[in-house]
Amino acid sequence: MPWLYLAPALVVIGGLLVYPVYQLGLISFLEYTQAQVSGGEPTSFQGFGNYARLFGDEQFWQVLLATVLFAAACVVSTLAAGCALAVLLTRVRAVPRLALMLAALGAWATPAVTGSTVWLLLFDPDFGPVNRILGLGDHSWTYGRFSAFFLVLLEVVWCSFPFVMVTVYAGIRAVPTEVLEAAALDGASQWRIWRSVLAPMLRPILVIVTIQSVIWDFKVFTQIYVMTNGGGIAGQNLVLNVYAYQQAFASSQYSLGSAIGVVMLLILLAVTLVYLRLLRRQGEEL
Amino acid sequence: MKLSVRLAAVAAVLVTAACAPQTSGNSTSGKDEQSGTLRVWLFQEVNNKPKEQVVQSVVDSFEKAHEGTEVTVEYIPVETRAQRIKAAFNDPASAPDVIEYGNTDTAGYVKDGGLEDVTKDFTSWSEAKDTDPTAKQSVTVDGKIYGAPYFVGVRALYYRTDVFDQLGLDVPKSQAELIETAQRIRAAEPDLYGLVVGGAYTYGAMPFIWANGGELATGKGGSYAAAIDTPDAQKGITAYTSLFGDDNCPAAKCAGMTGNDTITAFASGKAGMAIGGDFSHQAVEAGAVKGKYAVVPLPGVEPGSIAPAFAGGNNIGVLKSTAHRTLAVDLMKRLASKQTQGELFDAMGFLPTFTDVRGQVAEREPFVKPFVQTLAADTKFVPASPAWAQIDSSLVLPTMFQEIVSGKKGVAAAAGDAAQKMDDAFGSAG
Numbered sequence: 242m243p244w245l246y247l248a249p250a251l252v253v254i255g256g257l258l259v260y261p262v263y264q265l266g267l268i269s270f271l272e273y274t275q276a277q278v279s280g281g282e283p284t285s286f287q288g289f290g291n292y293a294r295l296f297g298d299e300q301f302w303q304v305l306l307a308t309v310l311f312a313a314a315c316v317v318s319t320l321a322a323g324c325a326l327a328v329l330l331t332r333v334r335a336v337p338r339l340a341l342m343l344a345a346l347g348a349w350a351t352p353a354v355t356g357s358t359v360w361l362l363l364f365d366p367d368f369g370p371v372n373r374i375l376g377l378g379d380h381s382w383t384y385g386r387f388s389a390f391f392l393v394l395l396e397v398v399w400c401s402f403p404f405v406m407v408t409v410y411a412g413i414r415a416v417p418t419e420v421l422e423a424a425a426l427d428g429a430s431q432w433r434i435w436r437s438v439l440a441p442m443l444r445p446i447l448v449i450v451t452i453q454s455v456i457w458d459f460k461v462f463t464q465i466y467v468m469t470n471g472g473g474i475a476g477q478n479l480v481l482n483v484y485a486y487q488q489a490f491a492s493s494q495y496s497l498g499s500a501i502g503v504v505m506l507l508i509l510l511a512v513t514l515v516y517l518r519l520l521r522r523q524g525e526e527l
Numbered sequence: 528m529k530l531s532v533r534l535a536a537v538a539a540v541l542v543t544a545a546c547a548p549q550t551s552g553n554s555t556s557g558k559d560e561q562s563g564t565l566r567v568w569l570f571q572e573v574n575n576k577p578k579e580q581v582v583q584s585v586v587d588s589f590e591k592a593h594e595g596t597e598v599t600v601e602y603i604p605v606e607t608r609a610q611r612i613k614a615a616f617n618d619p620a621s622a623p624d625v626i627e628y629g630n631t632d633t634a635g636y637v638k639d640g641g642l643e644d645v646t647k648d649f650t651s652w653s654e655a656k657d658t659d660p661t662a663k664q665s666v667t668v669d670g671k672i673y674g675a676p677y678f679v680g681v682r683a684l685y686y687r688t689d690v691f692d693q694l695g696l697d698v699p700k701s702q703a704e705l706i707e708t709a710q711r712i713r714a715a716e717p718d719l720y721g722l723v724v725g726g727a728y729t730y731g732a733m734p735f736i737w738a739n740g741g742e743l744a745t746g747k748g749g750s751y752a753a754a755i756d757t758p759d760a761q762k763g764i765t766a767y768t769s770l771f772g773d774d775n776c777p778a779a780k781c782a783g784m785t786g787n788d789t790i791t792a793f794a795s796g797k798a799g800m801a802i803g804g805d806f807s808h809q810a811v812e813a814g815a816v817k818g819k820y821a822v823v824p825l826p827g828v829e830p831g832s833i834a835p836a837f838a839g840g841n842n843i844g845v846l847k848s849t850a851h852r853t854l855a856v857d858l859m860k861r862l863a864s865k866q867t868q869g870e871l872f873d874a875m876g877f878l879p880t881f882t883d884v885r886g887q888v889a890e891r892e893p894f895v896k897p898f899v900q901t902l903a904a905d906t907k908f909v910p911a912s913p914a915w916a917q918i919d920s921s922l923v924l925p926t927m928f929q930e931i932v933s934g935k936k937g938v939a940a941a942a943g944d945a946a947q948k949m950d951d952a953f954g955s956a957g
Contacts, residue, residue, distance in 0.1 A: 276913075279616030281640020294955075366780055381779040384933070470727065471922065474782045475929035491920035493613070 262506070269500040275493035291500035300476070301484070308459065308480040311390055315458035318398045320451060323405025328435065330410045342407075349403035353463035360396040361468050383469055386477040393464050393478070400464075401457060405450045412446040413439060448520060452513055459509060462486070481505055558850040562595030565851055565858060566623035568611070570841065571602040573809075577874030584870075585861050593854060616641040619848030624855040625862070630665035630840050631909055631919070633673060638913035642673040643845040648856045649675060654865050654881065661838040661906040662880040668911050674844030675863035678877035681836045681906060682730060683897045684825045685793055685807075686800045687816060690716065698823055701830040702738060702766055705800075709775045712799035721775040723798035724767065725784030726932055727925040730837045731802040736763035737907050738827040738834035743924075744910040744949060751910045753949035755927070756942040764931065764938050771932035778932045793820075804839070805878055805898040822894070824901040833904035840880070878902070914952040923948045 269291055276282040295301055326345070330338055348356070364371050366379040383389045416439060424434045440447065462482040465472065472479040472487065479487075481501065489498030572578055579602070586598045601623070603611050608629070615622035616639050628636060636642050649655050649672045655663075662676035684705075686698065694715050699705040709721030724731060736743070741760025744751040754760060771778040784792075793801035794814025802825060803811065811820065827834040843863045845855045861867065868879035872888045878898060879885045889899040909915050918924070927945040930936040936944070 275613055275616070275635070275639045279613070279639045279641055281616075281638055379780070383783060384779040470783050470785070474726065474933050475926045475935055476922065487921045492917035494917065 265499050265502050265506075268496050269503050271496050273496040273499075275495075278493075278495070287496065291496050292504075294497065295500050295504070300479075304479045304481055304484045307390075307478075311394070311480060312455065312458040312461070314390075315394055315397045315401075315461070316451065316454045318394060319401050319405055319454050319458070320447075322398055322402040323450070324409050324435075324447075326402065326406045327409035327413060328431075328439075330406070331413050345403035345406055348399050351400060353400060354467055356400050357396055357464050357467035360392065360399070364392055384474060386473065389469050389473050389478050393461075393468050396464050396468065397458060397461060401454065405454065408446055408450050409443060412443045416442050444520070448517075452516065455512055455516075456509055459505070459512075559852045560850050561854065562593070563851060564597045564599060565625065565854055567598060567600045567625045567858070567862075568603050568615070568623045569600060569627045570608065571604050572875060574875075575602060578871065581867060581870045581874050582862070585858075585864075585867055589858055589861055593857070596851075596854060598858065612636070612641070613639075615846065619846075622846055622848050624849040624851055625843060625845055625858050627677060627841050627843055628674070630662075630676070630838075630842050631915060633666060633842065634668050634911045635913045635916045636844070637668045637673050641847060643847045643849065643852065643855075644671050644673060645675075645845060645856055645859070646672040648860075652860055654860075657865070657881040657883050659880055659882045659885075659902065659906075661902075661908055662840065664908050664911065665838065665840065666842050666844075674842040675859055676880035677841045677843045677863050678868065678871065679838050679840035679880050679902065679906075680804050680806050680878065681838055681898050681901050682734070682802050682804045682825065683822050683836070683901050684800060685803045685811060685820055685822050687796075687798075687819055688821050689819045690719070690799045699826050701826050701832070702735070702828050702834070704830070705826055706766070706769060706775075709770060709800060713775050716799070718797070720781070720792060720798040722770055722800040722802075723784070723789040723792045724770045724776050724781055724802070725786060725789045726771065726778075726782035726929040727784060727922070728786040728789055728802075729919075729924045730839065731786055731789065732764075732767045732924070732928060733837050733907070734802075734825050734834035735767040736760050737905075738832075739763035739766065744912075744953070746910075751912045751914070751953045753946035753953070755924075755949065756939070756946040761938050761942050764927070764942055768928060768931045768938065778934075782929050782932050805876065805895060808876065808894065822897045824897050824904065833901055835905040835907045836901045838902070838906035838908055840878075910953075912953060914949075914955070917952045917955075918949055921948070921952075923952075 270287060270289070271277075272285045272287050272290070277284045326341065330341060333341070351359075361383075363369050364382045366372060366381045372378065372380055382392045420438060420442075421434060424438050429437070460482055461480060465478055465480050465483050466486075469478040472483050482505075485498050485501040485505075489495065489501060569578070569582065579600075582600055586600060589598060590596055609632075612626060612628065612632075615626070616636075633642075649666075652675075655675075658676060659679070662679055663672075666672050666674045666676055684699075690696075690712060691698070694712065696708055696711060697704075699708045705722065711721070712719055713721040733743070736755070739759050739762040741757055741763045742754040743760075745754045746752050755764075770776055771781050789798070789801050790803050790807045790810055791814075792798045793803065794811045794816060796815040803822075811817070824833040825836065826832065843859045845852065845859055849855045863880075865879070865881050865884050868877075868881060869884050869888065871877050872879055872884075872892075876895075878895060879888060882903075885899055885902065889896050909919075923945050927941045930941040930944075931938055935941075
C-alpha cells in the first residue's frame with residue numbers, strides 16, 4: 242500500500258491547496274460581500290454573474306493587457322540581468338564576487354514596501370538624487386504612464402534578479418569545466434559558449450526561474466501600489482492584483498475578487514502549461 | 528494515471544467535507560441584561576492619553592449609575608479599524624457592545640447588519656435637539672438613526688500670512704479671487720505652489736463642486752443616482768482642475784497628491800495656501816510655517832460666501848449583537864453627551880457636534896473659529912449609501928480629476944464616466 246505512505250503529504254496538499262482553491266471557486270459564483278459574511282443578507286448563487294460583470298468591464302481588459310505586457314517585460318529584464326550577472330560572477334575574483342553577492346542578497350532581503358519607498362525617494366522630483374545627477378530639474382517620473390511603469394520595472398528587476406543570479410550561478414558551477422574548456426579550445430566566443438553550451442545544460446534551472454519569475458511578476462502588487470500610489474494617475478498603472486484589491490477586496494466584494502483570482506489562476510496555469518509543452522516539444526525531458 | 532485517480536478521490540472527500548463559505552448569524556441577541564460587562568471599542572488617536580482620561584470619567588459615572596456593571600474600553604488602531612469591525616460583525620460572541628466608527632462608514636455597516644437601530648432612543652434624548660443637521664444626517668440611513676454623532680471634522684483655507692504681507696495680497700473673498708490669488712503667489716514665488724491641491728484629494732475638491740451648486744449624487748436611502756456630470760457639478764470640477772497647471776500647482780506633481788501630501792507641502796513651507804482640516808492643525812504647527820499662517824473659511828462662488836464643506840467625523844453606535852441593549856444605549860448617550868464632547872474638545876481639539884457646545888468652545892479657542900463658521904454656513908455629506916465605500920475604494924473621483932488634469936479626457940467626458948461608475952455601484956449595492 243504505497244498510497245498509505247503518501248497519505249500525510251496528500252492530506253497536507255489537499256488542505257493547503259485544494260480546499261482554498263475550491264473555496265475561491267465557490268465564492269466566485271456567489272454573491273458574497275461583507276453583508277453576507279456578517280449575516281446582514283442571505284448568500285445567493287449568482288452563476289457566472291461575477292464573471293459577466295468582470296468581463297463586461299472595459300477597464301478589466303485594459304488592465305489585463307497592461308499586466309501581461311508589464312509582466313513580460315519584467316521577466317525578460319530580470320532573466321537578462323540575472324543571467325548576465327551570474328556569468329559575471331564566474332569570471333571575477335573572490336573579493337568583487339563577494340561584494341556582488343552581498344549587494345544582491347541585500348536587494349533580495351529588502352522588503353518590497355521598503356524597496357519601493359526607497360526607489361521612489363531616489364526618483365523624487367523635489368528631493369531625489371537621480372534628478373539632481375541627471376540634471377532633470379523637477380521632472381516627475383510617476384506622471385507619464387510609461388515612465389511610471391519603467392520606474393516600477395526597475396524596482397521589480399532590482400529585487401528579483403538576485404534569485405535568478407544565485408540559482409543560475411549555482412547551475413554554472415555544476416557544469417563540468419572540461420566542457421567549457423573544450424568549447425574555448427575550439428575557439429567559441431563567450432556568447433557562443435553561453436548559447437550553445439551553458440544554456441542547454443542549464444535548461445532545467447532556467448525553466449524553474451522563468452516560471453517563478455512569470456508567477457511573481459504577474460502577481461506584482463506592492464511595487465505598483467506603493468510607487469504609483471495605488472495605480473497611478475487616473476489608474477494608468479493598474480495591474481490585475483491592484484485592480485482586484487480596489488474593485489473588490491477594499492470594498493469587501495469578496496465574490497468579485499474571487500472571480501478575478503480565478504481568472505488569474507487560470508491564466509498563470511495556462512502560461513505555465515504552454516511553456517512546459519513548448520519545452521517538451523523541443524525534445525528534452527525535464 | 529493511477530495517481531490522478533487517487534488524488535481525485537482524496538479531493539472528492541475533502542470537497543464533500545467542505546461546506547459553503549461561512550455566514551455568521553448576526554441578529555439581535557434578544558437579550559437585554561441589566562448587569563454584567565460592557566465592552567467598548569474606541570479609536571486610538573495619535574496622542575491618546577487625554578482622550579482616555581475623558582472616557583474614564585464617563586465610565587466611572589456610568590458604573591456608579593448602574594450597579595453591577597463593568598465597562599472595559601479598548602482603543603483600536605485607526606488603520607486596521609475596518610478589519611477589526613468587520614471581524615466583530617462576523618463573530619458576535621466576541622464583539623463589543625459599543626463602537627466608535629467613521630461617519631462615512633455608517634451606511635455600509637448598516638447594510639452589513641452590524642449596527643442597532645436607535646431611532647427612538649435618539650429622538651427621545653433631551654440633548655439631541657441641538658445636534659447639527661449634517662451630523663444627524665451622518666448617523667441616518669433610510670430615515671432610521673444608527674448612533675450618536677461624536678465629533679465633526681471640517682476643512683478650511685490655510686494661508687501664509689508672511690507671503691500675503693510680502694506680496695501685498697488680500698485674503699480671497701470668492702472662488703475667482705482664490706484662483707487668481709493662487710496664480711499671483713506662484714508667479715511671484717516660483718518655488719511655491721499658490722494653492723496646493725491634489726488629484727487624489729477628494730474632500731478638498733468637493734467644496735468646489737458644492738459651491739457651484741453641484742452634487743455628488745441625488746436621492747434618498749437606497750436609490751441614489753450620480754449627479755457628478757450635471758452642468759453645475761462640471762462647473763465646480765472645472766474650477767478645481769483649473770488649479771492644476773504650471774501657473775499654480777503643476778499637474779506632473781500635483782495630480783497624484785493626496786490630502787496628506789498637500790498638508791505636508793504647506794507645513795514644510797512649499798505652498799502659499801492649502802485646504803486643511805481642524806485636525807491638520809497639529810501637523811501644521813509642527814512644521815516650518817508655525818506662527819506664519821492663518822485660517823479662514825474656504826470662499827464660495829459669491830463674494831463673501833463660504834463654500835459648503837464636507838462634514839467628516841466619527842459617531843458612537845451600538846452593535847446589534849449586544850446582550851445589554853438598554854445599558855449600551857445609555858453608555859452611548861453618555862459618551863456622546865454635550866458634557867463629554869465639551870471635555871473632549873479641551874482634551875483633543877475635536878469639534879463638538881452640538882451647535883450650542885460648538886459656539887461655546889469657539890469663544891474659548893479662537894483657532895477653531897473659521898471651522899465653526901464653515902460648519903455654521905453649510906456642510907454636506909457623502910451619499911448615505913453602502914455603495915459609497917466601493918466608490919471611494921475604487922478611486923472613482925480621483926480618477927476623474929486625474930483624467931482631466933493630465934489631459935486624457937475633457938471635463939464632460941471624465942464626469943460622464945465617473946457618473947456611470949457611480950451609478951453602477953449604486954445599482955449593485957442596492
